[in-house]
Amino acid sequence: MTTSSPAIAFQAVRKSFDSGRTFAVDSISLEIAVGEFLAIIGGSGSGKTTTLRMINRLLDPDQGTILIEGVTASELSPHDLRRRMGYVIQGVGLFPHLTIAENIAATPTLLGWTRDEIDARVAELLDLVGLAPAEFINRMPGTLSGGQRQRVGIARAIAARPHIVLMDEPFGALDPITRDSLTRSYRELHDRLGLTTVMITHDVQEAILMADRLAIMKDGRLLAIGTAKQLAARDDRDGVGDLLDMPRRQARRVQERLSDDAHG
Amino acid sequence: MDDRLAAAWARLPDYLSQHVALSASALTLGLIISLPLAVMAHRHSLVRWPVMTLASLIQTIPSLALLALFYPILLALSAAAEPFGVTFSALGFLPSLLALTLYSILPILRNTIVGLASVDADVREAALGVGMTDRQILTRIELPLAAPVIMAGIRTAAVWVIGIATLSTPVGQTSLGNYIFTGLQTENWVFVLFGCASAATLALTVDQLLGLIEGGVAKREQRRIIIGIIGLALIVLASLAPGLVPKRASYSIGAKSFTEQYVLAYLIRDRLAKNDLVGRRRAGLGSSVVFRALAANEIDVYVDYSGTIWSTQMRRSDQPGRAVVLREMEDWLREEHGILTLGSLGFENAYALAMRRDHAQSLGIRTVSDLARASPGLTIGGDFEFFGRPEWNALEDAYGFSFEDRREYQSTFMYRAVADGAVDVISAFSSDGRIAANDLVVLEDDRQAIPPYDAVLLISPARANDAAFVGALRPLVRAIPVEVMRDASLMVDRDNDKRSVREAAAFLAHEIGLEQRR
Numbered sequence: 001m002t003t004s005s006p007a008i009a010f011q012a013v014r015k016s017f018d019s020g021r022t023f024a025v026d027s028i029s030l031e032i033a034v035g036e037f038l039a040i041i042g043g044s045g046s047g048k049t050t051t052l053r054m055i056n057r058l059l060d061p062d063q064g065t066i067l068i069e070g071v072t073a074s075e076l077s078p079h080d081l082r083r084r085m086g087y088v089i090q091g092v093g094l095f096p097h098l099t100i101a102e103n104i105a106a107t108p109t110l111l112g113w114t115r116d117e118i119d120a121r122v123a124e125l126l127d128l129v130g131l132a133p134a135e136f137i138n139r140m141p142g143t144l145s146g147g148q149r150q151r152v153g154i155a156r157a158i159a160a161r162p163h164i165v166l167m168d169e170p171f172g173a174l175d176p177i178t179r180d181s182l183t184r185s186y187r188e189l190h191d192r193l194g195l196t197t198v199m200i201t202h203d204v205q206e207a208i209l210m211a212d213r214l215a216i217m218k219d220g221r222l223l224a225i226g227t228a229k230q231l232a233a234r235d236d237r238d239g240v241g242d243l244l245d246m247p248r249r250q251a252r253r254v255q256e257r258l259s260d261d262a263h264g
Numbered sequence: 265m266d267d268r269l270a271a272a273w274a275r276l277p278d279y280l281s282q283h284v285a286l287s288a289s290a291l292t293l294g295l296i297i298s299l300p301l302a303v304m305a306h307r308h309s310l311v312r313w314p315v316m317t318l319a320s321l322i323q324t325i326p327s328l329a330l331l332a333l334f335y336p337i338l339l340a341l342s343a344a345a346e347p348f349g350v351t352f353s354a355l356g357f358l359p360s361l362l363a364l365t366l367y368s369i370l371p372i373l374r375n376t377i378v379g380l381a382s383v384d385a386d387v388r389e390a391a392l393g394v395g396m397t398d399r400q401i402l403t404r405i406e407l408p409l410a411a412p413v414i415m416a417g418i419r420t421a422a423v424w425v426i427g428i429a430t431l432s433t434p435v436g437q438t439s440l441g442n443y444i445f446t447g448l449q450t451e452n453w454v455f456v457l458f459g460c461a462s463a464a465t466l467a468l469t470v471d472q473l474l475g476l477i478e479g480g481v482a483k484r485e486q487r488r489i490i491i492g493i494i495g496l497a498l499i500v501l502a503s504l505a506p507g508l509v510p511k512r513a514s515y516s517i518g519a520k521s522f523t524e525q526y527v528l529a530y531l532i533r534d535r536l537a538k539n540d541l542v543g544r545r546r547a548g549l550g551s552s553v554v555f556r557a558l559a560a561n562e563i564d565v566y567v568d569y570s571g572t573i574w575s576t577q578m579r580r581s582d583q584p585g586r587a588v589v590l591r592e593m594e595d596w597l598r599e600e601h602g603i604l605t606l607g608s609l610g611f612e613n614a615y616a617l618a619m620r621r622d623h624a625q626s627l628g629i630r631t632v633s634d635l636a637r638a639s640p641g642l643t644i645g646g647d648f649e650f651f652g653r654p655e656w657n658a659l660e661d662a663y664g665f666s667f668e669d670r671r672e673y674q675s676t677f678m679y680r681a682v683a684d685g686a687v688d689v690i691s692a693f694s695s696d697g698r699i700a701a702n703d704l705v706v707l708e709d710d711r712q713a714i715p716p717y718d719a720v721l722l723i724s725p726a727r728a729n730d731a732a733f734v735g736a737l738r739p740l741v742r743a744i745p746v747e748v749m750r751d752a753s754l755m756v757d758r759d760n761d762k763r764s765v766r767e768a769a770a771f772l773a774h775e776i777g778l779e780q781r782r
Contacts, residue, residue, distance in 0.1 A: 058392060083395030093390025097408050097484070106394040156394065 005070030006031040007164055007196035008055055013064035015050055020062070024050045026220040027064075034163070037190055037197045039207035041243070042217035048200045051217070052166050055198065056082045069163070083107050086157030086165035086195075090172045092149045094141035100126075100152055101137040107160040125155040130185060147178035154186060158193065165190075167199040171206065183210055205247040216240055268454040271764055272443060280462065283439040284503035287426045287466075290361055294368030294421060299414075301369075302376030303402065312377065319370040327428045330366065334359035335435050335553055339560060355553075355562040356546070360432035360439075367428055368421040375417025379410025415478035419471055426467040430459065434521070435553065436546045436562070440466070445548040450523050450756045450765060451676050470496070514542040515733060518554045518566035521547070522675055523753045523765075524613060524695060528567045528719075530769035532737065535778070539736035551649055552576065559601040561726040565737065568722055569613055571715035573597065575654035586716040593720075602725030606734065607741035611695055611749050614717035615655045617644075618692035618704040620682060631710040635689060636663040643669040645678050645687035655714050656691075662713035676757075695719075695746050697754025719744075743776045751775075 008031070015025040025047040032038050042048045053059045054066055057078040066073040073081065094103050102109075104125055105118045113121070123133040129151040141149060150170060157165055170186075171179045187210050190197050201207050207214050208228045216223040216231070224231055224240045232244040305312040322330070338354035345352070352358060383406050391401045407414075430441030443459025446452065473495040480488030515536060519529035526547055533543035546563055555577060557563045573593050574580050584592075590608065597603040617632055629635050635642075644667045650656055651670065659665070673681055679698045682690045692699055694706060694717070721740060727733050752772040755763040763771070 056393065058389075079395045079397050081395075082393060087390070087393030089386060089389055089393070091384075091386030091389075093384070093386035093388075093393075095387060095391070095405060096384075106396075110395055110400070153390075156390075 007034045008032040009067040011065045013061045037212045039211035040200050040215045046217040047220040086162045088157045088167040088170045090169040092153040104155045129155045165197045272458040281503040290364035293365040298369045298372040306380040322366045323370050331363045355436040359435050360437040371417045371420040376414045379413030412482040419474045423467045433548045514544045516563040517543045517545045518563035519547040526765045527768045561724045564724045564727045569717040571717035574715045604723040604728035606721040608718040608720045609744045610742040611746035613695035616694045616706045619689045621705045631708040639665045639667045642688040645671045646691040647675045650691040658713045662711045697750040748775045
C-alpha cells in the first residue's frame with residue numbers, strides 16, 4: 001500500500017445476478033480518494049447497493065478489480081476486510097439481545113481487544129455520536145428512538161477505527177428534524193476522524209449538502225461523477241443537470257406557496 | 265392406606281426412574297439429531313423440504329405402532345449383526361428409545377428452523393457487516409435470538425416424549441405405562457389412575473422447569489436458567505440412583521397382556537425366589553413379541569398355549585388331537601428354535617366362543633353350529649388379536665358365519681360388553697374366571713375347528729441347560745388344575761373383594777401345594 005493509492009478504486013467492474021444476461025453493475029470504473037465523501041445517487045434498480053456491497057465483499061464482482069487502499073479486495077479475507085470497514089444500513093440492524101455497549105463493541109470484540117480498551121472506546125464513541133454514556137451503556141436497543149438507534153449504528157461502524165465507512169441510505173427512515181441534525185453531525189465526524197465515506201442516497205439535497213462528490217447511477221452504469229457544481233453546469237443530454245437542479249426548483253416552489261398564502 | 269395404593273407407591277421408584285431415564289435419553293438424542301439438522305436445513309433450502317416432510321411423516325404414524333415396528337426391525341438387525349460379534353437387545357429400552365427419539369425430532373426441528381428464519385434480515389446484514397463469520401453469526405446472533413422459540417419446541421417435545429413413553433410397556437420397557445397396562449388388564453383402576461397421574465405430574469414438572477429456562481433465556485435472567493437446569497438435573501440424577509444399586513444376575517420372565525399371564529409370571533418369580541434365583545418380570549408383551557423374544561433369548565421363560573404355537577407359529581390348520589399337537593409342537597420348538605418345552609401346566613386356556621347363559625337359552629344355541637345358523641342377527645366381539653388370528657379363520661371356514669357386525673375390545677371391556685348385551689357372543693378364554701362370574705356359557709366346538717390349548721412352560725434356548733433354573737420351575741409341571749387357575753384370575757378381575765396379582769399368585773401357590781416345599 002502506498003500513500004498515493006486511492007482509498008477505493010473500481011476498475012471495469014461488472015456484476016450479474018442472472019449468469020450474464022443482464023448486468024446489475026456494468027463496467028464501472030472510479031476512484032475515491034482518501035478522506036473523500038462520495039454520495040452515490042440513483043433510483044431503485046440502478047445498481048448502487050450492489051456497487052456498495054462489493055466494496056466490503058458482501059458481493060464479489062464477476063469481472064474487473066476492486067482495490068482497497070491499493071490492495072486487490074478479492075485477495076483479502078472477507079471477514080478481515082469487513083472488520084477494517086464501517087457499514088451502516090437504513091434498518092440499522094442492532095443486535096436486539098445485546099446491550100448498546102455490546103452492540104458498539106461488536107467489531108473490537110471480534111478483533112480481540114481487551115475489556116479495558118473496549119470499555120474506554122465505547123464511552124468515547126457514545127460521546128462522539130452525542131449520547132450520554134452513563135445513560136445508554138446498559139440499555140437494550142428496543143428502548144431507543146429511531147435517531148438514537150442510528151447514532152448507535154454509526155458508533156458501531158466506526159468502533160474499530162476504520163479508515164473507510166460504507167453507508168446504505170443511513171438516514172432514509174428518520175424524521176426530517178432528526179435527519180438534519182444527524183447528517184450534520186456525521187459530516188463533522190467524517191472530517192474530524194479523517195474518514196473516507198461512500199454513502200448511498202436517493203435524496204439529491206442530502207447528497208449535495210453532505211458529499212464532496214456525487215456519482216449518478218442508472219441501469220447499472222455510472223452516468224456521471226463530479227462535484228455538485230460541476231454536475232449542475234453540464235450540458236444536460238442525460239437529465240443529470242435536471243436532477244441536480246431539483247432541490248433548487250423545489251425550494252422555489254416552496255417560496256411561491258409561502259408568498260401565495262401571504263397574499264391569499 | 266388402600267392395599268392397591270400401597271402397591272402402586274411401592275413400584276413408583278422403579279417405574280418412575282426407568283420412565284425418566286428413557287425420556288431423558290430420547291430427548292437428549294433428539295436434540296443431538298435435530299439441532300444440527302435444523303441448522304443445515306436453515307442454511308440450505310434444498311435440505312429443508314425433505315427434512316421437514318420426513319419429520320412430519322413420522323409424526324403421523326400412531327405412537328404404539330411406531331414402538332411396535334422397531335421391535336422386529338431391531339430383531340432382524342440384531343440377528344444380522346451377531347456373526348460380527350455385535351449383540352444388543354431388541355426388546356425394551358432400545359426400540360422405545362428410537363421411537364421416542366423420532367417423535368421428539370419434529371417439534372425441536374420445526375421450532376429451530378422457524379426461530380432461525382425469524383431473525384431480522386437487517387440484523388443478519390449488520391452481523392455480516394461487522395465482520396462475523398457464518399459460525400459466529402450462528403452462535404452469537406441467530407441461536408441466542410432463536411433460543412426462546414427453540415426452547416418452546418423442546419418443551420413440546422419433552423411433554424410428548426414423557427406421555428408417549430407410557431406406551432413402551434408392550435415392547436418390554438418398564439415405564440409408568442406399566443401401571444396403566446397392568447391396571448387395564450386386571451381392572452385395577454387405582455393403578456390406571458396412579459399411572460396417568462404420575463405421568464402427568466412428571467410431564468408438568470418438566471414442562472414448568474423448561475418454561476423457567478425458556479423465560480430466563482428470553483429475559484436474559486441467569487437465575488431462572490440455573491434454577492431450571494438444577495431442577496432437571498436433580499430429576500435425572502434421582503432416576504439414575506436405583507440403577508446404581510448392583511443387581512444380581514437375574515432371569516427375565518415374560519408375560520402376555522392378560523390376567524392369567526400376570527398371575528403366572530408372579531408365580532414363576534416366587535418359585536425362582538424360593539430357589540434363591542432372581543426373576544424380573546416383563547409383563548404386558550404382545551403375543552408374537554413374547555415368542556420372538558424367547559427365541560432370541562431376550563426373555564428366559566414364559567407360558568404359552570399349544571394351540572397358539574400350533575396355528576400362529578407353526579401355521580398348521582389340521583387337528584390331529586391334543587397329544588399329537590403337544591408332541592409335534594415340542595419337537596418343532598426344539599428343532600426350529602432350540603426352545604425347551606418344560607411341560608404343560610395341567611390346564612387348558614382355549615379360545616372359545618361364549619354367550620350369556622339366558623341369551624343362549626332363549627335363542628336355543630348350544631353349539632357353534634347353532635350359533636352359525638343364528639349369526640345373521642347377531643354381533644360378535646373379540647379381543648384385539650382375535651379376528652387377525654388363524655383360529656378365527658378356521659372357525660369361519662368350518663362354520664361359515666355371517667354376523668351382522670363385529671367389534672374389537674380390550675379383553676376387560678369385551679366381557680363387560682357381552683354382559684351388558686352390547687354384543688351377543690365373544691371370543692372368551694376357557695380358563696378365564698370371568699366366564700363363570702358373568703354367567704356365560706362356552707359353546708361347544710362341534711366341528712373341532714379350534715385346536716387344543718394346553719398351557720405350556722417354555723424355556724429359552726440359552727437357559728435350556730441351566731439346571732438350577734429348570735429345576736426350580738419343574739414342580740409347576742402338571743400342577744395347576746383349571747378350576748384353581750380360574751379362581752386365581754377371578755380374584756384379580758372381580759369387582760368385589762378384589763386382590764392384587766401378587767396375592768392371587770400366593771393363593772395359587774398355596775392351592776397347588778407349593779408353599780411348603782423348598
